[in-house]
Amino acid sequence: MRRVFSAIGVLVVLVIAAAGAFFFLPEGEPAAAASPKQPTGTALIERGRYLAQAADCVACHTAPGGQAYAGGLAFKLPFGTIYAPNITPDKDTGIxxxxxxxxxxxxxxxxGKGGEMLYPAFPYASYALMSTDDALAIKAYLFSLKPVKAKAPANTISFPYNQRYLMRAWRRLFVPDHRFRMRDGQPADVNTGAYLVEALGHCGECHTPRNMLYGLDNGQKFAGAVTQGWKAYNITSDKQAGIGAWSDDDLASYLAKGYAANHGAAAGNMGEAVDDSLSHLSKPDIRAIIAYLRTVRAKSAEADERVNPDPSAIKTSTAYAPPASEVKASPLGLTMFQSACASCHGWNGEGLEHPQAALLGSRTVNDPHGTNLLQVVLYGANRGVPGEGAAFMPAFGQAYSDVEIAAVSNYVLAHFGGKKSSITPADVAAARKAAP
Amino acid sequence: MARLKVNGQNHDVDVPPDMPLLWVLRDVVGLTGTKFGCGIAQCGACTILLDGKPVRSCVLPMAAVGSRGIITIEAVDAMPAGKKVQEAWTALEVPQCGYCQSGQIISATGLLSRNPDPGDADIDAAMAGNICRCGTYPRIRAAIKQAAKAGA
Known part of the structure; x- marks a missing residue:
């Protein structure tokens, strides 16, 4: 009997020791060396600049109105707020x-530099796939920037989430321990696209739903998810729910310019991703991304979220006037739309002011939950498409009540998407709180 | 250098592609009849006709104009509908302070060019985005109807 007890005791001690080692042994630091193929000098910095854009580092490492890469952007999470660090080469406050x-x-x-685990708001689950050459090129670019002295505010994460060592378990589950692997038998552009999408662009961080442990649920890869109030849409190859029915040219236009005829325009986080990252990519790289997205397994969606390409109210509208039936009913939503929206968007979905104002075919006006519709009405959009000038939509959140915004949203979904929706003022109030 | 076609005349302007058309018209071309109101396409004071369509020039970047023809308030009387609108406006003494009126006249001209006999609902749909601080709306509606009757 005593023997059994001592054996159990030894086992318990071993398990505790193993767990202690797993969580608390110092992190190793493998040497990092570039391959002989790596460019040097200004060519390396230029390569790093392109890769940093492809990886969209600037989006998170820049505070609103702040200097690029100097950090400070807040990520409000259910268990506290973390702030993006300064990644300019300042010796005290940067890297x-x-x-x-x-x-x-x-x-x-x-x-991190001190051996501490970093919060996965930093998408290292994706960057783990990045080649060492590319990581070093990005570093060379960042180190070519002017150092900015800017200390990010301290994180305010509550217990137990502030116990960084626990993320070693999370990493074990969700972070690949290898670099990107080419898939045999796939054309070169599909592999190039996969690398751009998975290792650099980290598209899945928004477009793939998360599981209970906040890891990406890759069984639902690119099936769409909501982050900070905005919906990243289904971008699988599904013909109705995803992008399967989009032409290559439409996809290229949406990625490079943030809008496409009969598919609407990006705003919110995707608008930012286009402006900061995708619009800077080369044409072959955009084509490679499209080639890869075409291979992502189709995931369907609720029927009522599918885009209605030909809603009846559009057919009976002109650019300047809604159908007589709508005018006769004259709901609050129509009155709102005609005074605040119609001068740019028009009534027939083509858009009056700018191609980006076209609403026909946009998923935003076809999602009966109105997720992105509420965000863009409340907070507006401010896009800068290279070569096309700014495209701007005012934020209406301060000017109109929840009742009015619910009414115009339901009207827009019915008129431009042919959707029956029931967005309530309470939904608008919740949407106001969802954004950071 | 970009070429703008304003009121039938070509203007070569050296401006950034994201400069709003309103700035170009007022500060570079020198046509100050079009007014700045809110700057966010919500008041209508800056309305111009772009290929005959009323658009808000304060949020329209130069790069999006392209080769499309622009008509501003200075030349609206060259259009048949514009001339009738202007005459009706004068006859009914529509303006009070006048600041919004170039936008109102342009929007009314756009409306009558495509719909020669608008009803109240048509007028609302086309004119609701043009705000008048003095509240001249009843006279605006009356003037549009008078212009329509005059065969605009």
Whole structure:
């Protein structure tokens, strides 16, 4: 009997020791060296600039109105707020003292310079796939920037989420321990696109739903998810729910310019991703992304979320006037639309002011939950398409009540999407709180 | 250098592609009849006709104009509908302070060019985005109807 007890005791001690080692042994730091193929000098910095754009580092590492890459953007999470750090080469407040090995380890394993685990708001579950050459090129670019002295505010994360070592378990589950692997038998552009989408663009961080442990549920890859009030739509190859029915040219236009004829325009986080990242990519890289997206397994969606390409109210509208039946009923939503929206959007879905104002075929006006519709009405859009000038929509959240915004949203969904929706003022109030 | 076709005349302007058309018209071309109101396409004071369509020039970037023809308040009387609208406006003494009126006249001209006999609902749909601080709306509606009757 005594023997059994001591055996159990030994086992318990071993398990505790193993767990202790798993959580508390210092992180290793593999040496990081570039391959002989890596460019040098200004060519390396230029390559790093392109890759940093493809990885959209600037989107998170820049506070609203702040200097690029100087950090400070707040991420409000259910368990506290974390702030993006300064990644300019400032020695005190940035990453000026980081070695190549420090930088590569952060991207591949989510470990900070001091050996601490980083919060996965930093998408190292995607960057883990990035090649060491590319990581080092990005570092070379960041180190070519002017150092900015800017200390990000301290994180306010509650217990137990502030116990960073626990993320080692999370990493074990959700972060690949290898670099990107080419898929045999796939054309070169599909592999290039997969690398751009998975390792650099980290599209899945928004477009793939998360599981209970906040890891990406890759069984539902790119099936769409809501983050901070905005819906990242289904971008699987499904013909109705995803992008399967879009032409290559429409997809290229949407990715490079943020809008496409008969598919509407991006706003919110996707608008930002286009402006900061996708619009800077080369045409072949955009084509490669499209080639890869075409291979992502189709995931369907609720029938009422599918885009109605030909809603009846549009057919009976002109650019300047709604159908007589709507005018006769004259609901609050129509009155709102004619005074605040029609001068740019028009009534027949083509858009009066700018191609980006076209609403026909936009998923935003076809989602009966009105997720992105409420966000864009409340907070507006401010897009800068290279070569096309700014496209701007005012934020109406301060000017109109929840009752009015619910009414205009229901009207827009019915008129431009042919959708029956029942957005309530309470939904509008909730949408106001959902955005950061 | 971009070429703008304003009121039938070509203007070569050296401006950034994201400069709003209103700035170009007022500060570069020198046509100050079109007014700045809110700057966010919500008041209608800056309305111009772009290929005959009333659009808000304050949020229209230069790069989006392209080769489309622009008509501003200075030349609206060159259009048959514009001339009738202008005459009706004068006859009924529509303006009070006048600040919004170039936009009102342009929107009314756009409306009558495509719909020569608008009803009240048509007028509402076309004119609701043009705000008048003095509340001249009844006279605006009356003037549009008078212009329509005059065969605009």
């Amino acid at each position: 000026g003292t980081w070695t190549d090995a420090d930088f590569v380890r952060a991207l591949h394993s989510g470990v």
